[in-house]
Every structure is written in structure tokens, then in C-alpha cells.
Amino acid sequence: MNEHELEKILDKAVDLGASYADVRHQCNDYEMITVENKALKSYSSRRLSGLGIRVAIKGAIGYASTSDLGQDSIEKTLRTSIKAARSVGGDKKPFGKTKVSKTDTKSPIKTDPIDVSPEEKVSLTLDANKAAWTGKEIKSTITRLALSKDSRLFLSSEGARIRVETALVGLGHESVAKTNGFMERVPYSESMCAGFEFIESKDWNSFTADISKLAIEAANSQTPPPGTYVVVVHPEVFGVVLHEAFGHASEGDLVFTGESVLHKKLGEKLASEVVTIIDEGTVEGGYFCPFDDEGTKKERTVVVENGIMKSYLHNRNSAQQFGVESTGNGRAQDFENIPIVRMTNTYLQPGKNKFEELIEDIDFGIYVMEKGWTGGQVSPGMGTFTFGVGPCRVIKKGELAEIVRGVVISGSILDTLKTVDAVGNDLNIMTSAFGACGKGGQRASVGLGGPHVRVLEMTVGGR
Amino acid sequence: MEFAELAVQKALSIGASEAEAYLQRARTTRVEYSKEIENLKTVESIGMNLRVALGKRTATYSTSILDESEISEAAAKAVKIAKVAPEDPHWKNVNKRFGKAPAEGYYDDTLEKLDYQEIVETLISAINRMKDYDKRVRPTRGFLTTSISKVSIANSYDEQSERKQTHIVVVMSTKAEENGMKSTGTEDQEARSWQAIDFEDLAIKAAEKAVKFLKAKSTSGGKMAVVFRNQIFANILGVILSGPINADWVQKGRSPLSNKLGNQIASENINLVDDGILRGGWHTKPFDDEGHPTQRTPVINDGILKSYIYDTYTALKDNVESTGNAQRSYYWMNPQPSPNNLILKTGETSPEEIIRGTKRGIYIEDTIGEWLSNPISGNLNATITHGYLVENGELAEPIKGVVVSGNFYEILKEGIEIIGNDLRNSAQNYSPTVKLAELTIAGKQDR
Numbered sequence: 001m002n003e004h005e006l007e008k009i010l011d012k013a014v015d016l017g018a019s020y021a022d023v024r025h026q027c028n029d030y031e032m033i034t035v036e037n038k039a040l041k042s043y044s045s046r047r048l049s050g051l052g053i054r055v056a057i058k059g060a061i062g063y064a065s066t067s068d069l070g071q072d073s074i075e076k077t078l079r080t081s082i083k084a085a086r087s088v089g090g091d092k093k094p095f096g097k098t099k100v101s102k103t104d105t106k107s108p109i110k111t112d113p114i115d116v117s118p119e120e121k122v123s124l125t126l127d128a129n130k131a132a133w134t135g136k137e138i139k140s141t142i143t144r145l146a147l148s149k150d151s152r153l154f155l156s157s158e159g160a161r162i163r164v165e166t167a168l169v170g171l172g173h174e175s176v177a178k179t180n181g182f183m184e185r186v187p188y189s190e191s192m193c194a195g196f197e198f199i200e201s202k203d204w205n206s207f208t209a210d211i212s213k214l215a216i217e218a219a220n221s222q223t224p225p226p227g228t229y230v231v232v233v234h235p236e237v238f239g240v241v242l243h244e245a246f247g248h249a250s251e252g253d254l255v256f257t258g259e260s261v262l263h264k265k266l267g268e269k270l271a272s273e274v275v276t277i278i279d280e281g282t283v284e285g286g287y288f289c290p291f292d293d294e295g296t297k298k299e300r301t302v303v304v305e306n307g308i309m310k311s312y313l314h315n316r317n318s319a320q321q322f323g324v325e326s327t328g329n330g331r332a333q334d335f336e337n338i339p340i341v342r343m344t345n346t347y348l349q350p351g352k353n354k355f356e357e358l359i360e361d362i363d364f365g366i367y368v369m370e371k372g373w374t375g376g377q378v379s380p381g382m383g384t385f386t387f388g389v390g391p392c393r394v395i396k397k398g399e400l401a402e403i404v405r406g407v408v409i410s411g412s413i414l415d416t417l418k419t420v421d422a423v424g425n426d427l428n429i430m431t432s433a434f435g436a437c438g439k440g441g442q443r444a445s446v447g448l449g450g451p452h453v454r455v456l457e458m459t460v461g462g463r
Numbered sequence: 464m465e466f467a468e469l470a471v472q473k474a475l476s477i478g479a480s481e482a483e484a485y486l487q488r489a490r491t492t493r494v495e496y497s498k499e500i501e502n503l504k505t506v507e508s509i510g511m512n513l514r515v516a517l518g519k520r521t522a523t524y525s526t527s528i529l530d531e532s533e534i535s536e537a538a539a540k541a542v543k544i545a546k547v548a549p550e551d552p553h554w555k556n557v558n559k560r561f562g563k564a565p566a567e568g569y570y571d572d573t574l575e576k577l578d579y580q581e582i583v584e585t586l587i588s589a590i591n592r593m594k595d596y597d598k599r600v601r602p603t604r605g606f607l608t609t610s611i612s613k614v615s616i617a618n619s620y621d622e623q624s625e626r627k628q629t630h631i632v633v634v635m636s637t638k639a640e641e642n643g644m645k646s647t648g649t650e651d652q653e654a655r656s657w658q659a660i661d662f663e664d665l666a667i668k669a670a671e672k673a674v675k676f677l678k679a680k681s682t683s684g685g686k687m688a689v690v691f692r693n694q695i696f697a698n699i700l701g702v703i704l705s706g707p708i709n710a711d712w713v714q715k716g717r718s719p720l721s722n723k724l725g726n727q728i729a730s731e732n733i734n735l736v737d738d739g740i741l742r743g744g745w746h747t748k749p750f751d752d753e754g755h756p757t758q759r760t761p762v763i764n765d766g767i768l769k770s771y772i773y774d775t776y777t778a779l780k781d782n783v784e785s786t787g788n789a790q791r792s793y794y795w796m797n798p799q800p801s802p803n804n805l806i807l808k809t810g811e812t813s814p815e816e817i818i819r820g821t822k823r824g825i826y827i828e829d830t831i832g833e834w835l836s837n838p839i840s841g842n843l844n845a846t847i848t849h850g851y852l853v854e855n856g857e858l859a860e861p862i863k864g865v866v867v868s869g870n871f872y873e874i875l876k877e878g879i880e881i882i883g884n885d886l887r888n889s890a891q892n893y894s895p896t897v898k899l900a901e902l903t904i905a906g907k908q909d910r
Contacts, residue, residue: 040551042521049527060500062503063505067527087580117547140717183719226866258603258638379647388832441493
């Protein structure tokens with residue numbers, strides 16, 4: 001894409017009456033190889049490219065995008081964005097100030113994952129799938145290899161020019177086991193913002209075999225009686241709960257409209273003292289977000305410090321509404337979407353306890369493990385959450401005991417965070433090439449995690 | 464020549480034995496609001512998916528760049544990948560039966576003429592209805608999306624087929640606040656025509672819900688009768704059954720309904736149909752995403768499992784005819800069997816009568832987390848965000864924050880005591896209000 005052409009479009013937007021304009025051009029290459037039950041199910045490969053133009057006229061925001069990059073089409077897209085803004089109308093100030101940056105940056109990469117030969121990628125995925133057939137109880141397996149390369153260019157009428165290139169690769173697997181009439185599935189995946197070297201560095205055959213073993217064990221197990229338990233939660237699962245139930249509520253747009261349970265809570269003590277929550281653009285193991293899709297640098301935002309609410313997350317629009325600066329959280333799924341307030345890498349800061357110390361004085365509780373969680377849902381207005389998790393272990397008299405299945409954890413996040421009484425000294429942050437966070441119809445890759453966490457009261461459903 | 468046909472010919476000319484191109488053009492308009500209209504965007508998107516076979520080796524390549532040179536490159540890349548793909552012993556051919564079923568109500572030309580101003584004004588008036596309903600109520604974040612799309616399919620056996628379709632989604636969302644008590648109320652609707660949506664009605668219902676639930680409390684648990692509002696049960700039906708009735712799941716051993724054709728899997732009052740030609744249905748279309756005509760497929764008849772749903776690949780594997788259920792969630796995805804419109808057939812009883820006939824129980828208005836239910840084991844779990852206690856045939860106190868759980872397959876066999884007469888959809892899933900004789904409610908005070 002010719003950058004000079006894009007600059008001319010911004011000038012034209014201003015000529016047509018826009019007080020602000022930005023243009024985002026994106027090119028995304030994506031491959032997904034799916035192997036089911038030892039056979040290649042599909043090899044699909046995709047290239048997505050296009051641009052989106054955002055304009056503000058008297059504060060009203062209009063947006064238009066196109067995947068047709070011909071000169072006529074781009075001009076038409078600009079005119080459509082202007083027309084859209086005029087039909088919204090009103091008179092307001094949409095954007096807070098931001099530092100204007102000019103930079104090129106990319107995530108660490110040695111081997112371009114798209115360039116690796118199709119043969120090699122197919123055979124690696126097939127082998128990993130075959131290794132999952134560990135016993136006659138295994139009825140079905142799916143293995144996926146996902147590879148993506150994303151390049152985003154941002155230009156604004158304020159003079160910003162930022163290019164961010166991100167590679168993301170991962171392998172996901174699901175085994176279904178059946179014993180004595182019970183079926184159980186365990187999905188799990190591992191991903192990294194890296195090139196193909198990450199895929200080559202791991203033993204995926206034992207990765208899938210371990211998932212199968214757990215699925216068989218889970219199919220043979222019981223569900224725990226519903227009730228309130230002491231639980232110890234794996235970083236990945238606690239990271240997901242934190243992201244969904246607290247992270248979203250800290251997003252400035254939801255706070256501003258009063259939709260969030262964190263509305264008017266700045267400076268208040270919301271969690272126990274061991275709870276410090278961070279949102280940070282670039283962290284080991286997380287998703288690569290050095291800049292957001294409004295050209296704002298994403299640094300380290302302390303959301304909660306020792307239990308006290310310190311900051312909301314903002315894009316330029318919500319920052320303006322709160323009279324603060326954007327925290328670099330204006331992110332868009334792709335060029336077809338307007339940036340909205342999104343998390344980047346949201347995690348709990350580690351504490352002092354070893355894992356053994358977290359469980360040693362639990363008489364009867366549940367250890368929620370990382371594999372097999374299927375996701376969750378929250379009501380940010382009430383702070384309530386529900387998550388389906390994978391096989392768990394019962395904790396009896398300070399020791400890990402038998403596996404239980406079918407566990408659903410739920411609660412109110414503000415109650416839950418108050419009963420977090422100890423956090424581990426381990427830190428584990430992950431991202432995913434498969435799942436992504438959904439909000440307002442847009443998906444975005446994020447990172448999440450933290451240490452192991454002990455929660456004194458958690459509602460456990462199941463049957 | 465159209466791009467879809469061109470792509471097929473290119474692929475055949477460089478060695479593919481079969482090729483299939485799926486091309487989608489869409490124009491989507493989305494308006495977002497909170498206290499007022501926040502922004503309006505329009506998206507013009509194009510995309511093509513090219514699937515090729517070399518004998519029994521297949522591959523797919525998709526692109527959003529549509530010009531002749533990219534189409535040649537797409538064909539070259541797809542053929543290159545197919546050459547190294549292992550043979551799929553079950554591969555026979557892409558769809559050989561093109562045609563159009565008599566579907567209606569899937570395209571509304573009003574949307575072509577609707578200008579931005581009118582869309583914005585309609586939404587503003589609905590937002591104002593929420594504000595005016597009660598001073599404790601405030602609109603929160605919601606949106607309206609309208610889309611017009613054109614799908615073209617061509618393959619090496621037949622000429623190009625085309626369909627134009629429209630989809631509209633609206634979410635009206637409110638919050639109420641009084642003396643530190645807070646509650647929310649949301650109504651949403653998915654429809655195929657502009658006229659099908661009564662914006663004011665949705666706005667008032669959302670506001671009314673928020674006000675009613677200001678005083679909602681948790682309640683103690685136990686086993687009790689549960690009445691599900693139609694839209695909520697429709698959603699659950701989709702979460703649990705969409706996978707298990709899919710022939711792909713059945714063939715892969717993932718479905719608990721494998722080897723159960725002809726068996727009684729549900730009580731006799733249960734009839735489930737997948738209907739691709741339901742007038743104005745969310746997934747209604749004359750042909751599926753492989754060009755095969757859609758149809759009405761009985762899935763459960765009087766409790767007996769009658770059929771799975773098929774695309775071409777799974778149908779050829781079972782030596783049956785496709786049921787017209789090939790679907791691509793996005794243009795870049797391969798077709799998979801997926802429900803067109805999954806419908807639980809209505810009974811005779813009105814929802815009011817169902818409640819009147821319930822001595823003690825819970826009425827479920829809204830839930831979250833129901834999609835975490837496990838379709839394989841049938842474990843159903845959902846957190847009730849909005850519900851009512853039912854006492855002596857009347858809706859009593861509003862409740863929230865309790866979990867309903869049960870096993871869906873047991874519910875099908877024993878549990879649907881009454882099926883209502885009020886069909887409603889949650890996307891492509893349709894259900895009336897239903898009453899289950901007994902389910903477990905996990906309250907906060909349990910254990």
C-alpha cells in the first residue's frame with residue numbers, strides 16, 4: 001500500500017470538514033490445519049487486506065471500510081465515512097489528547113510461519129494427533145495448527161505513523177474419551193507471539209497424549225456436589241476469570257455509561273491486599289500490543305494496587321469523558337472495526353506463596369486445573385460470572401486427591417476478589433492463536449494469567 | 464466471467480480435478496449508542512473461498528483481494544497445498560446437485576433504500592422510549608446492525624448460483640438504579656426484515672425489566688419446577704443439540720446421538736425439525752453454502768430420532784443425500800453441517816397458562832453462561848440473571864444469581880412437562896416457552 005496515497009486521503013478528509021481523521025491499513029495472513037481422528041480434515045489458508053477510515057465531524061464519529069483497495073473505492077470509502085459522521089450529528093469532543101508517535105515495530109520472529117512448507121506443517125499436526133490415541137477409551141481427537149501474520153499501519157491527521165507486525169502461532173488439541181457410558185472432552189492449546197521456531201521447540205506428541213490421559217481419567221470420575229468451596233485456581237483459569245469478570249468491568253467505556261460494577265469505584269478498596277492487577281502491552285508469553293489501533297503507546301497500567309482501584313482502561317474517547325489520557329487500550333479486531341476499549345495483557349501480580357503453601361491448610365477444597373476450560377460469561381453490570389472448567393482435583397487435608405469433572409465456577413467478582421487470601425509466587429502469562437476475547441461483536445487477541453490463587457469462597461456448580 | 468467461475472476454471476486449468484468457489488459480498492451498517500448515538504460505520508467486504516481437489520487430496524485458500532492476478536495466485540496456492548495433503552479416503556466429490564428450494568422472507572429490499580438518517584432516527588426514538596419509561600432507567604450500550612449480502616457459488620459440475628440476503632440484529636440495553644440498588648434489562652432480536660422489528664416494544668420491555676429487577680435477590684436452592692422463557696430455551700436447545708445432530712460429530716464419534724437413529728431419545732411430545740425454508744427464519748435460504756437446495760428435515764419425530772443433518776461430504780460418507788445444511792460461518796471457512804433453523808415444535812398452552820398451572824417453581828427470564836453447557840455429556844448449566852419465583856400460579860419476587868443445572872438428555876426423555884404455543888428465536892434456534900417438572904437450582908446458601 002502506498003503510504004503517500006493514504007496521507008492524501010487524510011488531507012482530503014480534513015478538506016471535507018473532518019476535525020480529525022485516521023486511516024488504518026491491514027494485511028493478515030492466516031493458516032489453519034485441522035486433523036481429526038488421524039486424518040487431515042482441512043488445510044485452509046487466508047489473506048485479508050483492506051483499510052478503514054475514521055473521521056470526526058463536530059465530534060460525531062463516522063467510519064467506513066473496504067477490502068477493495070482501488071483508488072475509486074478508497075475515495076468512495078472516505079465519502080461514506082463523512083456521510084456517516086454527518087448523519088450521527090451532535091456536538092461533542094470525542095478524543096482525549098495523545099502523544100503522536102512515528103515508529104515501526106515487530107514481535108520477535110525467526111522463521112516465517114507462512115513460508116514453512118505445507119508438508120512439514122501437515123505432518124507435524126498429523127503426528128501430534130496420532131499420539132493422542134492413548135487407549136481404547138479415546139473416541140475422537142481434533143488437532144489444530146494455527147499460524148498468523150498481521151501487519152497494521154496507522155496514520156492520523158495529527159501526524160502519527162505506526163506500523164506493528166505481529167506473528168502468532170499455536171497448537172490446539174481436544175480429546176473425547178468415553179468410559180462406562182460417560183463421555184468427557186478436554187480441549188487445550190498453547191500459543192506464542194513468535195515464528196515457527198516456537199512450534200519446533202515443543203514436544204507436541206506428549207502434549208496431546210497428556211490431554212488424552214486426562215480425558216480418560218475425567219470420564220471415569222464423578223462430579224462434585226454443588227456448593228461453596230475453598231478453591232485454588234491455576235493461573236490460566238484465574239487469568240480468564242479476572243479478564244472476563246474484572247477486566248471488562250474496568251474498561252472505561254463500560255464504566256462511563258454506568259454499565260460496569262466498577263462505576264465510581266476509583267480509590268476504593270475492592271479486593272484483598274494481595275490483589276494487584278496489571279494491564280501491560282508487552283509481556284513475556286502474552287500478546288504483542290506495543291501500540292493500540294489509535295496510535296497510542298501501550299505501557300503498564302496498574303488497575304488495582306494492593307486491593308485498591310487505581311485506574312480504568314481507556315481509549316481516546318473514554319479518556320476524554322474522564323478527563324484523563326488514553327491508557328493505550330483502543331483496539332479493533334481488524335480494519336472493518338472501530339477501536340473500542342479493550343484489554344491487552346491483563347494479569348495478577350505474583351505474591352510470595354509456593355503452590356504447596358496454598359493448599360497445605362485446606363481441609364476440603366477444589367484445585368481448578370488449566371486444561372479443559374471451555375470459557376465463561378459475565379454480566380459486567382452486576383459483576384457476576386460463570387465459567388465451565390475442565391477436570392479438577394479435590395484437595396483433602398492439604399493434599400491433592402481424586403479428579404472430579406463437570407465443574408462450573410461462578411460468583412460475583414467483587415466478593416471473589418475479597419476472599420482471595422493468598423497468591424502464588426509463580427507467574428504464567430499466555431495468549432492464544434485460537435480463542436480471542438469478544439466484545440461488542442469484535443474479537444481481539446489478548447494475554448492473561450498471573451500466579452496460582454487461593455479463593456476462600458467460590459460457588460461450584462455441576463451435578 | 465464472474466470471479467467465482469473464473470476461480471473454478473483457473474484451478475481446473477492447472478491440474479485440479481474439482482474446484483468450488485464461494486464468493487461473498489456484504490455491506491454492513493452498524494450504529495452504536497450509549498446515552499446517545501456514538502458512531503455509525505459501514506463495512507464493504509468481499510471475500511472468496513476456493514476449495515480444490517486433486518483426486519482425494521483437498522485444500523482451501525481464501526482471499527479478500529479480488530482481481531484476476533490474485534485469483535490466479537489463489538488457485539495456484541490451493542493446488543500446491545492439495546498436492547502435499549494426504550489423501551482423504553472418504554473424499555468423493557463436491558456438491559453435484561445445485562438448485563433452489565422455495566424459501567421466502569430472507570431478503571428485504573427495504574434495507575437497500577434505508578438511508579443512514581432514517582436508521583439513526585429510529586434508534587434515537589427507541590433510546591428515548593427507554594429514558595422516558597422511568598426516571599430510574601438509563602440506556603446503556605447497545606447497537607443496531609443491518610447487513611445486505613450476496614453469495615455466489617460455482618463449482619466444476621454446475622453453473623453459478625446466487626442469493627441475496629438481509630440480516631438485522633438489535634440490542635436494547637438499560638440499567639436502573641435506586642438507593643444503591645442496581646439492575647439491568649436487555650432485549651435483543653435477530654430478524655430478516657426491517658418491518659419484523661418493533662423497536663419501541665423492545666425498548667419498553669428492556670426498561671421495564673431493569674425496573675422490576677431492582678429488588679431482585681438470590682434465593683435458596685433445591686429441586687423445583689422450572690419454566691424457561693422461549694428465547695432462553697431456544698438458545699439452550701442450540702447450544703446442546705446443534706453439535707450432536709451434526710453428521711460430522713456422529714461420524715467422528717463425538718455425538719451422544721451416534722447409533723440412535725430410530726430410537727426413542729425423547730418423550731413423545733417432543734418434535735424437532737431443522738427447517739431451511741421457514742419464512743423469514745434467521746438461516747432461511749434457498750440453497751446452502753455449497754449450492755445444494757435447503758429443505759425441512761424432521762430430526763426428532765414424536766420422540767424418535769429420525770435424521771442427522773448433512774452437508775455433501777458427510778452425506779456421501781453415509782451414502783445419503785445432503786440435507787442442505789452446509790454452512791460457512793465465515794467465507795474463509797470450509798462448509799460444515801450446521802442447523803438451518805432448529806425448531807422445537809409448539810404445543811397448545813399459552814405461557815400465561817403455563818405459569819397459572821405452576822404451584823411453586825422458578826420462571827427463567829434471562830441467563831448467562833448457558834453456552835458452557837456440555838453437549839457431549841448433556842450437562843446443562845446456566846446462571847439466572849433475571850428470574851421470578853412462581854407461587855400459586857403467579858410470578859412473585861424477582862430473583863438473580865442462582866444456577867440452574869440438569870442433564871439435557873434426561874430432560875428430553877422425562878422432563879418437558881408442558882410445551883407452550885409461543886415460538887421465538889435466538890438466532891437460528893426456535894422454541895416456545897417450556898415447563899420442566901423438576902430441575903436443580905443451586906442457591907448461594909447451599910451446602
